[in-house]
Amino acid sequence: MNYTADSIDNLGISLRTFSKINLDTVFIYPTVANKPYQIALMHKAANNTYSVMDTYNGVTLNNHYIASVEKKDMNFFTATPDTNTNLGVTFRAFDSLVLNSVKIYPSQIGVPFQIDLKRNGTVVNSYTGLTDSTTQVVNLNFGVYPPDSNSIYNLVFASNPLINRDAYAANTSTIKYVPGVIRILNDTAQGKHNYFYDWKVAAYNYTEPVPVNFLIPRDTAADAYKIVFTDNPGAKRDLGTTTSLTVPDGLTINTSTDQGYYNYFYNWKVRTNYFKFYSPAEALTLFGDASKIYIDYPDTANSQNVMDYTYCSKMFTYLQTVRMRNTLKNNVAFRDNLVSTSNLAFTGALDAW
Incomplete structure (x- = not known):
């Protein structure tokens, strides 16, 4: 994504509510691990000033990880050496990462070499060293900071x-794609793998759920509430335009931006006593309709549903009925025939009484 990262406080998302709601979770994209932060729910007073209603204090997760990418080992039986400097591995980076190390297989010891990292044909990093064994791990520590996901990188010998x-051979265990991090586009030439094996790629899982659990009373005034960082840990925000999302009888979210960037808080999980708000992906999974982002739940607090343990099982929740209907539509053991029109007619279920 096209993004910036900053530590600006008091930028956020404004909203108004048409019923009491719970904001359970928001997602943030921190750039630094183990850093304290604070998110505040603020309410607008009659004089148009905001005061803090509730806060959530947290620490960004240390979710740094290292992925192994590319062919792990060389096959010595099919290997041959050469001195090409225009062959390498082409890849695309989808977010900031560090190429910690690669493995190479020199045929001579004590000989100098240079590895270059190029972005769109321009050298952005270099490593020089001496070959020290026939199987050598080279600690490149190349930072890769793509300005966009369309930039093309090449790792080559200068x-x-x-x-x-070695000779190229298709291998299903070779990882060439880490979602949201890196994709290998080309690593062969003339039927052989291009020199660099067993990449160690370090990245951050930038998205982090924050269980703010803010209870927000009904207030229909424009921009009645704001969700902001009062202590910003250096969060990312991507390019965006101001939009508005309204959930009938629930809330209106005004997507605030600053200098063309969306303000920090993504993928809200919201609920009330009367409806639940779903992401399009969740709606597609649950209901088969990505546009069904909210459901009216008059029985959300229904303690008499058959899956509750109140010993008063008299009713069903909405999703229990969805599950039952989906089960009846399943063709396992010809179950879907039970409610087919032909079977209902054959068994007399459609006959007049």
């Missing part, structure tokens, strides 16, 4: 001291 590469 100085190649007879490095081995």
Whole structure:
């Protein structure tokens, strides 16, 4: 995504409510691990000033991880050395990452070499060293900070001291794509793998759920509430335009922006006593309709549903009926025939009484 990261406080999302709601969770994109932050729910007074109603204090997660990418080992039986400097591995980065190390297979010891990282044909990082074994791990520590996901990167030898590469063979265990992080586009030439094996790629799982659990009373005044960072840990926000989302009888979210960037808080999980708000993906999974982002639940607090343990099982919740109907429509054991028109007619269920 096209994004910026900053530590600006008191920028956020404004909203108004038409019934009492619970804001259970929002998602943020921190750039630094183990850093304290505070998110505040603010309410607008009659004089148009905001005061803090509730806060959530947290610490960004240390969710740094290392992924192994590319072919892990070289096949010595099919390997041959060469001195090509225009062959390498082409890849695309979808977010900031660090290429910690790669494995190379020199045919000579004590010979200098240079590895370059290019972005769109321009060298952005280089590593120089000496070959020290026939199987050598090179600690590149190349930072990759793509301005966009369309940039093309190449890892190549600028100085190649007879490095081995083996015959290409399709291998389903070779990881060439880490979602949201990196995709290998091309790593072969002339039927051989291009020099760089067993990449160690470090990245952050930037999205982080925050269980704010804000109870927000009904207030229909324009921009009655704001959700803001009062202590911003250096969160990302992407390019966006001001839009408005209204859930009937629930709330209106005014998507605030600053200098063309969306203000920090993504993928809200909202509920009330009367409806629940779903993401399009959740709605598609649950109801088969991505546009069904909210459902009227007059029985949300229904303690008499058959899955509750109140020993008063008299009714069903909405999703229990959805599950039953989906089960009846399933063709396992010809179950869907039970409610087919032909079967209902054959069994007399459609006959007049």
